[in-house]
Amino acid sequence: MKPVRVETPIPPEAMAGLHVGDFLEISGVIYAGRDAVLPKIVAMSDAELAARGIALEGSVIFHTAVSVAGVGPTSSSKLEIEESIAPLSARGVRIHLGKGRLKADSIRALHAHGSLFAVTTPSTALLTDRILATEIAAFPELGMEALYRLRVDRIPAVVAILHGNSIFEQQTQQG
Amino acid sequence: MGISSDKIREATAEALVRAGSSFTPGLRAAYARALEVETDERSLWAMRQFLENADVAERRTLPLCDDTGIPHVLLEVGELAEFGGAHLGAITEGIAQGLKRLPGRPMAVLGDEVQRIEQSQGLSLHSEDVVPPAFSVKRIPGDRVRITVLLLGGGPEIRAKTYRIFHKHRLETVVDEVAQWGIEAVRELGCTPAVVAVGLGRTHFEATSLMLEAMARGDLERQTPLEQQITEKINAGGSGPLGLGGRVSVLATLVNIGPQRASGVRIASVRTCCGIEPRRATVEVG
Numbered sequence: 001m002k003p004v005r006v007e008t009p010i011p012p013e014a015m016a017g018l019h020v021g022d023f024l025e026i027s028g029v030i031y032a033g034r035d036a037v038l039p040k041i042v043a044m045s046d047a048e049l050a051a052r053g054i055a056l057e058g059s060v061i062f063h064t065a066v067s068v069a070g071v072g073p074t075s076s077s078k079l080e081i082e083e084s085i086a087p088l089s090a091r092g093v094r095i096h097l098g099k100g101r102l103k104a105d106s107i108r109a110l111h112a113h114g115s116l117f118a119v120t121t122p123s124t125a126l127l128t129d130r131i132l133a134t135e136i137a138a139f140p141e142l143g144m145e146a147l148y149r150l151r152v153d154r155i156p157a158v159v160a161i162l163h164g165n166s167i168f169e170q171q172t173q174q175g
Numbered sequence: 176m177g178i179s180s181d182k183i184r185e186a187t188a189e190a191l192v193r194a195g196s197s198f199t200p201g202l203r204a205a206y207a208r209a210l211e212v213e214t215d216e217r218s219l220w221a222m223r224q225f226l227e228n229a230d231v232a233e234r235r236t237l238p239l240c241d242d243t244g245i246p247h248v249l250l251e252v253g254e255l256a257e258f259g260g261a262h263l264g265a266i267t268e269g270i271a272q273g274l275k276r277l278p279g280r281p282m283a284v285l286g287d288e289v290q291r292i293e294q295s296q297g298l299s300l301h302s303e304d305v306v307p308p309a310f311s312v313k314r315i316p317g318d319r320v321r322i323t324v325l326l327l328g329g330g331p332e333i334r335a336k337t338y339r340i341f342h343k344h345r346l347e348t349v350v351d352e353v354a355q356w357g358i359e360a361v362r363e364l365g366c367t368p369a370v371v372a373v374g375l376g377r378t379h380f381e382a383t384s385l386m387l388e389a390m391a392r393g394d395l396e397r398q399t400p401l402e403q404q405i406t407e408k409i410n411a412g413g414s415g416p417l418g419l420g421g422r423v424s425v426l427a428t429l430v431n432i433g434p435q436r437a438s439g440v441r442i443a444s445v446r447t448c449c450g451i452e453p454r455r456a457t458v459e460v461g
Binding site: 001021023036064065067068069070071072073074075076077078098099100101119121122123124125126128141142143144145156158160167168170 | 227228229235238280329333362363364
């Protein structure tokens with residue numbers, strides 16, 4: 001199956017043509033954050049986000065640290081990460097990129113806000129050449145767990161949860 | 176003449192970099208077996224990504240995963256080796272040097288006991304501040320020292336479990352329980368296909384030590400019938416790589432059975448290692 005190319009900012013209507021199981025290649029400016037920073041982003045007002053140049057509408061949040069070791073997905077089911085998925089979807093985040101199964105509440109919230117969850121392999125070495133630029137967008141004191149702004153070229157992923165369907169639940173039913 | 180601390184330091188650093196940036200031949204062989212039996216398109220895609228990533232990491236000496244893991248050291252000291260505290264210091268320094276070279280992810284949590292738990296003082300900016308826990312030490316014949324470095328990522332630690340099994344004097348009871356834990360773990364673990372490491376002992380410490388030994392020395396190319404049985408039971412769950420479905424949730428199982436207590440209870444430690452693990456390398460100095 002040929003991958004669907006996705007460029008940020010992603011318009012809401014782009015979701016309609018996508019399905020669970022689709023291969024994606026994500027390009028453009030995306031954000032990277034995880035346990036420590038995502039609750040802080042959720043708690044920020046629109047004005048505070050705007051002051052830092054953070055635009056969530058149509059954005060992608062990659063659940064990863066950013067460090068000298070590179071980037072790679074962390075478990076999205078970690079409490080603070082999964083709890084950010086509903087409120088950030090409500091504020092326009094279209095793709096949450098990470099790994100692992102999510103709870104039923106998250107599946108419903110993604111559906112309600114027209115967002116999706118995609119997974120990718122921990123291909124840190126492979127991604128090295130696909131991360132074109134990195135900069136800290138907020139909370140630099142968190143080090144590798146700060147919110148980062150990345151410019152990326154064709155990050156590979158698979159759509160795992162969309163339109164109320166989860167590829168993980170399909171496996172459970174079949175298994 | 177005794178063993179050179181410089182040699183130990185350099186060998187340890189080299190082992191850490193190798194563990195963090197390359198697949199062992201056994202892990203490659205396990206992937207090759209899996210690719211032969213898999214038919215699911217997404218499963219094949221995911222496993223090929225794991226392999227392609229390993230190729231790039233090895234060629235350019237880059238970390239396999241940005242979670243470069245917590246370094247663990249398993250030490251085997253020859254009974255005729257002149258080995259002392261200075262050598263232990265050299266191993267610790269070698270770990271730090273290896274982390275600087277790899278480079279390891281700077282993820283040491285700063286502060287006192289409470290601050291470290293609450294992660295309120297931030298992180299060290301230095302890769303080498305990630306210190307290993309106490310080393311495991313064993314005696315071996317001869318006059319050489321063998322150092323194994325394992326890098327343990329955080330995802331599998333969320334799913335790993337050390338717990339008791341009421342065995343009812345049947346191996347099958349233990350196998351079923353371990354396989355059930357494995358099925359639950361691979362459903363939640365995002366970075367499958369996994370290698371399942373199992374230690375069976377008398378105490379939680381012993382079971383976990385045995386499990387780590389299984390990761391360090393288990394044979395991924397030649398699986399025992401017991402290991403194959405556990406792999407097949409977990410794969411029947413159908414989670415597949417990344418949970419996307421398919422025949423291969425688990426590439427292999429590594430079982431290490433130690434002494435047992437006269438009791439109806441066995442202590443099992445089960446770690447579903449992610450698809451780049453076991454990240455291990457062994458060097459011998461002497």
